[in-house]
Amino acid sequence: MRQSMIDMVYQIQDEICKALQSIDGVDYRQDEWTREEGGGGRSRVFSGGKVFEKAGVNVSVVHGTLSPQAAQSMGGGHELEGKDLDFFATGVSLVLHPHNPMAPTVHANYRYFERGEGEKEGSWWFGGGADLTPSYLFEDDAKHFHQVLKNACDQHEVADYPTYKKWCDDYFHIIHRGERRGLGGIFFDDLNSASKEDCFKFVTECAHSFLPSYLPLLEKRKDMPFTDEQKEWQQLRRGRYVEFNLVYDRGTKFGLTTNGRIESILMSLPLTSRWEYCHEVVPGSQEDLLSQVLKEPRDWLID
C-alpha cells in the first residue's frame, strides 16, 4: 500500500501541475527536499503567473519516530505502545490562491498514514478532503464543487458525503470569529472501515476529482472584472485564512512541531493579507452575503 499511495500522489501532482501550468502561463518552481529524520518530498510552487498569486502543490513521503506528544495529536485512535511510535506518512497537499477576488481559493489534501508495521487494526488509515474558500459567493460554484465531491463519495461504499460534508464544516471553523473558513467540501480522517485497497480506491478517486471540481470555477472567474474595494475584501479574507491555518489547522501544527520543512508547510499561506481593526461589511452587500454563509453553513445539494 505504501508504494501504491506514493505512486498515486506523485502522479496526481504531475497531473495537477500540468493543468495549472497551462492556465497560469508560467513554470512552477520545484524543490526536492529531504527530512533529517527520514524521507522527504517534492514541492512545486507557482508565483508571478497570470492567474495565481501563489499556488503550491506538495508531495511528501516521510517516516521516523513520533514524539509521544506528536503521537497524541496524530489520530488513528489505537493505543500507543513501544514501536508504534514509528510512523510512515505520504500525501499530496495543495493550496491555490488566485489573483482575481472572484476566483476562489481552494485546498485539497489526500494522505495515508501507518503506525508501526501498519498491519494491526487501527494502525493504518487514510485521510483527506477538499474545500473551497471564495471571497465572493457564487452559488453555482459551491454546488458544482460539492456535486463533484459527492459523486466521488457515492461511488464508494466506504464513503459518506453527508458525514464528510459536515466534518469539513466542523473542521474548518475559525472558532474565535464564529465563522467557517469557506464554503466547505469534504473532510475525513482515520478512514480504515474497509480494506486498505477499497479505502485507497476512494481516495484515488477523490484526488482525480480535484481538477474537475475546481477548474471550471477558475475558468469562469479568473478574468472577471473587479474593483480595488473587492481586492481589499479578498485581502481581509486572506487574513482569516491565515488565522485558521496558524491557530487551528492540525496539519500545520503537526508540521511546525515535528521539524517539517517550514516552507512547504507554510506554502498554504497567501502571498499577502490584511487585518483592519473592527472591519464591518455593509448590510446586504455581496461581502455581507458571503459572511452570512460562513456563519451558517448551507447544504449546497438540497433544493
Next chain:
Amino acid sequence: MRQSMIDMVYQIQDEICKALQSIDGVDYRQDEWTREEGGGGRSRVFSGGKVFEKAGVNVSVVHGTLSPQAAQSMGGGHELEGKDLDFFATGVSLVLHPHNPMAPTVHANYRYFERGEGEKEGSWWFGGGADLTPSYLFEDDAKHFHQVLKNACDQHEVADYPTYKKWCDDYFHIIHRGERRGLGGIFFDDLNSASKEDCFKFVTECAHSFLPSYLPLLEKRKDMPFTDEQKEWQQLRRGRYVEFNLVYDRGTKFGLTTNGRIESILMSLPLTSRWEYCHEVVPGSQEDLLSQVLKEPRDWLID
C-alpha cells in the same frame, strides 16, 4: 492595589495616545467594551494617519471565573483550589506598526493579576515588558531602547535587567523559524518577589518609560526615504510578526480561548503582511544583517 493599577493603566493610555496623536496627525478611534463574563476595557486605534499603518493601545479590566484549562495556562504558580478560579486582571497593551520600514514596530504590555482574593502568597502577580521589532537594524536604536528599560530596572530592587532581557529573547522566539521576533527588550511574569507596592512602583516606572524608550527612534526614522523593495521586506517581516502572535503568543491564545474581545486581541496584527515561498535574503545585505541578529540575540549594552 486593583484600583491603583486600574488608575495607572488608564492614565498611561491617555498619556501615550496624546503623544501618538500629535505625531500621527489624526484622532484615534475609541471603543469602550464590556465582557459578558465580567469587566471590559477601552481600545484606541490609530489608522490612516501619516505615521502609523496601524497602532492600538488597549486597556482592559476584567474579572470572572477561569476554566481549569485557562487557569493552567495562566501562571502564578500556586495550587488551584475552589474559588481560586476566580480571577481579576487589568493591564495596558500596545502595538504600534509605523508605515516607514525604517521605523520599528514596538510592543509593550503591563498587567496585574489576582486569583481568588489576591491575598495569599502566589495569588497575585505583575507581568509585562516591552520589545522592539524593526525591519532594518540601527544599532543605536536597539541600544537606546534597551538602555531606557535597563535604567527603569536599575532603580528597583525587585527587577533585574539581565534576567528580563534574556526572558524577552526566550519568549519572543519563532521556534519554527529559528529566529526571534525582534531585538528584544524586557519581559517578566509572575512578579511577586517584593511587596505589592514595590512591584507596582517598578511596573509604573516601566510604563512611564515607554515613550522615552520609543519616541526618539520613531522621530529619527519615520521620514527616512525608502524603496519599494524595503517596503516589501517590511511586509515579509510583518508576516513573521503574525506567525509569532498566532502560533506562540500566550496572551493571544488566552484571549482567543476565553471569549475575549477579538478585535482588541488581534489589534496587534499588522494592517498588511506577506509570505513569499522560499524567500532568501542577499548575503551581506541590510536584510541579511537583521536576519543574523534575529538568529543570535545580542547584548546591546555591553561593549
